[in-house]
Amino acid sequence: MRKVALITGASSGIGLALCNRLLEEDDELHLCLACRNLSKAEAVRDALLASHPSAEVTIVQMDVSSLRSVVQGAKEVKQKFQRLDYLYLNAGIMPNPQLNIKAFFFGIFSRNVIHMFSTAEGLLTQNDKVTADGFQEVFETNLFGHFILIRELEPLLCHSDNPSQLIWTSSRNAKKSNFSLEDIQHTKGQEPYSSSKYATDLLNVALNRNFNQKGLYSSVICPGVVMTNMTYGILPPFVWTLLLPVMWLLRFFANAFTMTPYNGAEALVWLFHQKPESLNPLTKYLSSTTGFGTNYVRSQKMDIDEDTAEKFYQTLLDLEKRVRITIEKSDHPS
Ligand SMILES: NC(=O)c1ccc[n+]([C@@H]2O[C@H](COP(=O)([O-])OP(=O)(O)OC[C@H]3O[C@@H](n4cnc5c(N)ncnc54)[C@H](OP(=O)(O)O)[C@@H]3O)[C@@H](O)[C@H]2O)c1
Numbered sequence: 001m002r003k004v005a006l007i008t009g010a011s012s013g014i015g016l017a018l019c020n021r022l023l024e025e026d027d028e029l030h031l032c033l034a035c036r037n038l039s040k041a042e043a044v045r046d047a048l049l050a051s052h053p054s055a056e057v058t059i060v061q062m063d064v065s066s067l068r069s070v071v072q073g074a075k076e077v078k079q080k081f082q083r084l085d086y087l088y089l090n091a092g093i094m095p096n097p098q099l100n101i102k103a104f105f106f107g108i109f110s111r112n113v114i115h116m117f118s119t120a121e122g123l124l125t126q127n128d129k130v131t132a133d134g135f136q137e138v139f140e141t142n143l144f145g146h147f148i149l150i151r152e153l154e155p156l157l158c159h160s161d162n163p164s165q166l167i168w169t170s171s172r173n174a175k176k177s178n179f180s181l182e183d184i185q186h187t188k189g190q191e192p193y194s195s196s197k198y199a200t201d202l203l204n205v206a207l208n209r210n211f212n213q214k215g216l217y218s219s220v221i222c223p224g225v226v227m228t229n230m231t232y233g234i235l236p237p238f239v240w241t242l243l244l245p246v247m248w249l250l251r252f253f254a255n256a257f258t259m260t261p262y263n264g265a266e267a268l269v270w271l272f273h274q275k276p277e278s279l280n281p282l283t284k285y286l287s288s289t290t291g292f293g294t295n296y297v298r299s300q301k302m303d304i305d306e307d308t309a310e311k312f313y314q315t316l317l318d319l320e321k322r323v324r325i326t327i328e329k330s331d332h333p334s
Contacts, residue, residue, distance in 0.1 A: 002056065004084050005272075006032040006077065006153075008064055008146065009091030011040040013228030014169060014268070017261035018088060019044065021269045023052040030056040032081070034073060034091075034149075036063040064091050064145030065131050067323060074152030083164070084156045088268065089146040089200075090169040093138060094193045096127040097234045118225065118256035119172040124234065125190035133323070136185040142196035147203065147316055148323075160215035165276050166207060167268060170220040170284060172256060174198040176303050181311055199312065201284065205304050206313030208281035217276030220302075221285045223264030224256045248291075255288035255298060263287060266295045 005022055009015040010033040019031055031048065035041035038061055045057045058080060062073030077084075103123055107116040116123060128136050135144060150157070150166060157164040174197035178189060186195035200220060207218040225231070225247070227240055235243075247257045258264045266287035271279075286298040 002028050002030045003086070004030045004032060004081055005086035005088065006034055006060075006084050007088040007090055008034045008062065008149070009169075011035045011037055011044055013230065014223050014226060014261045014264045015088070015090045016044060018090065018265040018268050019048055020051070021262065021265050022272060023048060023055050025269060025272060027052045027054050030058065030081075032058045032060060032077065032084075034060050034062040034064075034077075036061065036069070036091075062149075064149070065093075065133075065137055065141040067133050067140075067145065067148055067327065070145050070148050071152060071327070074149055077153060078156060081156060083159060083162075084153060086165050086167060086272065087150070087153065087157065088167050088169070089149070090268075091146075092142045092169060092196075092230070094124070094126055094230055094233065095129070095137060097193075098125045098127075099123060099234065100125060114250065114254045117250060118254045120225075121173060121175055121194075124173075124193070126193050128186070128192040136187055136192060138192035138196050139185040139199070142193070143199050143203065144316070144319070148320065150207070151320060154216075157216050158211065158214040160213065163215045163217055163276050165271065166204075166216065166218040167271050168200050168204055168218070168220045169268070170200045170204075170222055171197040172222045172224070172286065174201050181308065181315065184312065184315060201302050201304055202309040202312045203316070205281055205302075205306060205309040209306070209310065210313065212277075212281075217279065218281070219271050219276070219279055219283075219285060221267035221271065221287065222256075223261075223267070223287045224258030224289065226258055226261055226264035228261060228264075251289060251293075252291035255290060255296075256286070258287050258289045258295070263289050263295050267297045270297045 033041050041059045060073045060076050063069040173194050175194045178191045178194040179198040186192040204218045204220045251257045267285040283299045288298045
C-alpha cells in the first residue's frame, strides 16, 4: 500500500523542496498538500506530477491560522485517508521582521559572531498581530493550529502496530529565554517567532511522552539558513545576493548555511527513513552543509525541561477545550 505524507506549507520554500525530495526517495508516495492558497497548491501538484507521474498528489485547503479551517481541512483528510504515515508540520511565519542593528554591530565584534549568524539569536524582532480567532498570529500559525491538526488527525496517526511520524520544522532560533509558561503566546515580548519555535520543541517532547505508546512519534528539525520568502522578508533578495560570498565562507566555520530549500530539507528527508522508535526525543536534527557543499544531518541536544514540556502540553489541552466550546457555541447559537 502507498505510504501517505501530509505536508503543511507545501506551496513554497522548504515545504515545496521537501515534496520534490520525498518523491525522489519514493515515487509511489501519496502526498497530501495542506495549503491555504488553492491556486498555488494546484500549480505545485501539476509540477510534482509532471516530474513524478507515478505519484499521487491530493490537495486539502487549510489555513493554519484559522482553527475552523484546520478542523474543516482535517475532516477532508479523514474522508480521503485511512491512515497517515508522515505528518510534516512545516507551515510557518515570521511577520514584519526587524533587524536589531545595535545587536548586529555588537555581535560582529564579539566572539559569538558565527553563532549569531547561524541562529539569528537576539538579531530579529517581529511585530505580531491578533487573528480572527483571538490568538497571536505567530503562536496560532506556527504552533497552535498545528496542535489542533494533530488532535483532529489522531485516529489516522495512532496505530501501535505501525508507527506514524510527526516531523516539525522548528529552528535554531528557538530560545528558552524567549518562552514563558505564563505568556505562551508571547504577547509581551518582541520575539514571538523564537518563542513559537521553543514552544514547538517543548510540545515535541510532550507529544512523545504522551503518544509513543499509541504508535505516534514526534521529531523536530532546523533547516538552517535558507533563502525563501521568509528570509526575503528579513532582507531584500539583492542584499542576500551580496552576502552570498560571506555565507559561503562562513560555511567552513559553521554548518548552518544550507542556503537552498533543497539543502534545508535534508533533515526532513533523513527522518523519513528513520525508525522513529530509535530516535531520541530530546534531540533536534539540524540540516547542515559543509564548506564544500556536502549535506548532512547533525544532532543537537535540546535545552528542554520535561516537566515544563508536560505543563505546556496540559495548558494547550485546556486552551483547546475552551476553543472548542467557543466554536460549538458560535456554530449552534441557542
Ligand atoms: N528559511 C529559513 O531560513 C528557516 C530557518 C528556520 C526555520 N524555518 C522554518 O521553515 C518553515 C518553512 O518556511 P520557509 O522558509 O520555507 O518559508 P516560506 O517560503 O515563506 O514558506 C512558508 C510556507 O508556510 C505557508 N503558510 C504560512 N502561513 C500559513 C497559514 N496561515 N496557513 C497555511 N500555510 C501557511 C506558506 O504558504 P503561502 O505560500 O500561502 O504563503 C508557505 O507554504 C517555517 O516553519 C519556518 O519557520 C525557515
